[in-house]
Amino acid sequence: xxxxxxxxxxxxxxxxxxxxxxxxxxxxxAVPRGAIVSVIGPxxxxxxxLLKTIYGFLKPRDGRVVYRPDGAEHDITGLRPNRVTxxxxxxxxxxxxxxxxxxxxxxxxxxxFLLRTGVDERLERMFELxxxxxxxxxxxxxxxxGGQRQMLAMARALMSGPDLLLLDEPSAGLAPNVVDEVxxxxxxxxxxxxxxxxxxxxxxxxxxxxxxxxVLDMGRNxxxxxxxxxxxxxxxxxxxxxxxxxxxxxxxxxxDYEAAERPPPPAQRRFRL
Amino acid sequence: xxxxxxxxxxxxxxxxxxxxxxxxxxxxxxxLGIVNFAHGEYLAFGAFIAFAVNxxxxxxxxxxxxxxxxxxxxxxxxxxxxxxxxxxxxxxxVVALLLVxxxxxxxxxxxxxxxxxxxxxxxxxxxxxVYDLGGVIRLSLTQITAVSIAFAAILLVGLTLARTxxxxxxxxxxxxxxxxxVSGIDVDRITAYTWVLGAGLAGLGGVLxxxxxxxxxxxxxxxxxxxxxxxxxxGGVGSAYGSLVGGVGLGLAMELSTWNALxxxxxxxxxxxxxxxxxxxxxxxxxxxxxxxxxxx
Numbered sequence: 374x375x376x377x378x379x380x381x382x383x384x385x386x387x388x389x390x391x392x393x394x395x396x397x398x399x400x401x402x403a404v405p406r407g408a409i410v411s412v413i414g415p416x417x418x419x420x421x422x423l424l425k426t427i428y429g430f431l432k433p434r435d436g437r438v439v440y441r442p443d444g445a446e447h448d449i450t451g452l453r454p455n456r457v458t459x460x461x462x463x464x465x466x467x468x469x470x471x472x473x474x475x476x477x478x479x480x481x482x483x484x485x486f487l488l489r490t491g492v493d494e495r496l497e498r499m500f501e502l503x504x505x506x507x508x509x510x511x512x513x514x515x516x517x518x519g520g521q522r523q524m525l526a527m528a529r530a531l532m533s534g535p536d537l538l539l540l541d542e543p544s545a546g547l548a549p550n551v552v553d554e555v556x557x558x559x560x561x562x563x564x565x566x567x568x569x570x571x572x573x574x575x576x577x578x579x580x581x582x583x584x585x586x587x588v589l590d591m592g593r594n595x596x597x598x599x600x601x602x603x604x605x606x607x608x609x610x611x612x613x614x615x616x617x618x619x620x621x622x623x624x625x626x627x628x629d630y631e632a633a634e635r636p637p638p639p640a641q642r643r644f645r646l
Numbered sequence: 647x648x649x650x651x652x653x654x655x656x657x658x659x660x661x662x663x664x665x666x667x668x669x670x671x672x673x674x675x676x677x678l679g680i681v682n683f684a685h686g687e688y689l690a691f692g693a694f695i696a697f698a699v700n701x702x703x704x705x706x707x708x709x710x711x712x713x714x715x716x717x718x719x720x721x722x723x724x725x726x727x728x729x730x731x732x733x734x735x736x737x738x739x740v741v742a743l744l745l746v747x748x749x750x751x752x753x754x755x756x757x758x759x760x761x762x763x764x765x766x767x768x769x770x771x772x773x774x775x776v777y778d779l780g781g782v783i784r785l786s787l788t789q790i791t792a793v794s795i796a797f798a799a800i801l802l803v804g805l806t807l808a809r810t811x812x813x814x815x816x817x818x819x820x821x822x823x824x825x826x827x828v829s830g831i832d833v834d835r836i837t838a839y840t841w842v843l844g845a846g847l848a849g850l851g852g853v854l855x856x857x858x859x860x861x862x863x864x865x866x867x868x869x870x871x872x873x874x875x876x877x878x879x880x881g882g883v884g885s886a887y888g889s890l891v892g893g894v895g896l897g898l899a900m901e902l903s904t905w906n907a908l909x910x911x912x913x914x915x916x917x918x919x920x921x922x923x924x925x926x927x928x929x930x931x932x933x934x935x936x937x938x939x940x941x942x943x
Contacts (some may be wrong), residue, residue, distance in 0.1 A: 409754075430824065453827070453833075454824075455827050464828050466828070471825070474817065475814075475817060475821060479817075483814065483826070483892075486815065486829045486830045628918075
């Protein structure tokens with residue numbers, strides 16, 4: 374990443390929490406335009422809280438969130454979620470990420486709630502990107518499997534045509550082969566020019582496909598750097614990636630690294646969002 | 647045969663009124679998390695406002711119905727801004743809100759008693775005009791009017807929820823509020839529309855109830871509150887379509903239970919008992935209600 378263009382999103386000194394408890398104490402991250410940025414860290418580090426604070430579900434007690442779409446700059450600190458979406462961000466919450474009693478098509482239409490025109494074209498593009506959703510467009514979202522739900526959640530989030538997408542644990546609760554599929558889609562979406570912040574438990578895989586990564590611990594920045602470098606940083610590996618010993622035991626075939634070397638999706642699968 | 651047809655007709659009259667009252671109750675719960683025990687009083691409020699303009703001021707009944715709907719919608723909005731919103735802002739949750747709604751019900755009912763007294767009231771309409779439909783069903787003009795208006799309202803509400811952007815966003819908000827705001831839905835606007843729709847329909851239901859009963863007193867809404875709750879639960883709590891189906895179904899079941907051919911039928915006094923027996927049986931088979939979502943544990 375050449376650091377010439379200013380980051381599309383930047384948080385400085387964010388402090389936020391619930392009631393008397395602060396979860397975030399001082400978090401600063403920057404998302405380069407077009408990049409995938411991973412936020413990793415142990416449970417309770419404040420990863421999900423960071424996304425909620427950026428998106429206005431939680432008002433920060435201190436610090437700023439600045440969003441810079443093309444040629445503009447918006448201070449979105451504490452802005453309510455519906456206004457944040459209107460500026461071109463989108464967010465996929467963890468698990469509760471669909472409208473269960475609405476049909477798949479209605480879910481997607483809700484994603485385009487703020488659009489006045491072009492909803493049908495977007496719907497068509499999402500059906501191309503996720504063919505399964507077309508087949509089951511009339512089915513209720515509540516009946517989908519975990520992987521299908523995650524696909525629907527991604528499609529819904531893309532319906533508004535965002536420039537920056539926040540993903541909270543996209544692989545949570547999914548079978549390993551489904552996780553592959555989800556991560557492929559994430560790369561494909563990013564290839565279409567959408568910047569992303571991903572919060573993940575599956576830290577190795579997430580870092581492997583990220584341009585940049587942040588390690589949070591106890592609500593503060595601990596480490597940061599390009600994804601590949603964090604993946605090989607001794608301290609990060611020992612403290613946050615389960616150590617090399619456990620890596621060898623858990624993945625003797627070096628499976629986790631394969632993901633990093635997987636070629637980008639073939640050109641004909643690329644799409645315009 | 648003619649008895650059955652008559653009971654079906656009566657059931658549709660009762661059921662349609664329960665249904666339009668139930669839709670407001672279920673939307674308010676689904677969207678705002680308020681189990682509104684004062685909902686019955688919104689019905690009574692609508693009926694007495696219509697009484698005031700119809701009888702005291704001498705307006706025609708059609709205009710009185712519209713006026714009562716608007717007034718009840720305003721009552722709903724006013725209480726949202728003056729009571730419910732401040733409570734939610736202070737962190738009141740389901741149980742606290744429920745208790746407040748019971749208190750509100752008492753206050754509203756007794757304000758109505760204070761203003762209009764306990765004497766049974768009737769609208770200025772001709773209740774003696776009865777139509778013989780095909781020689782099998784006898785319905786009074788007010789019953790026919792009430793059931794037509796109620797079904798028109800049900801159809802309109804159903805279409806609004808299914809087709810319009812407002813209806814879809816209400817369903818979305820009731821389904822997953824966080825995701826709805828991520829989609830760009832403005833919480834405050836949805837809240838306001840929910841009260842306008844829910845309370846407005848309650849006001850309409852109250853007037854229609856007064857019309858079909860002939861006479862009514864300030865307890866009218868409270869008396870119907872339990873069947874309305876039963877309809878909501880039968881349909882699946884929070885499901886707008888469910889409450890419509892649950893209301894009409896319950897009304898039909900209550901009336902049909904008195905059918906002579908069913909081992910003599912039950913005494914009409916026990917109609918509410920039948921309603922709850924059906925509710926309990928239905929919940930044993932399908933605990934989430936007819937249209938409710940099964941909870942994933």
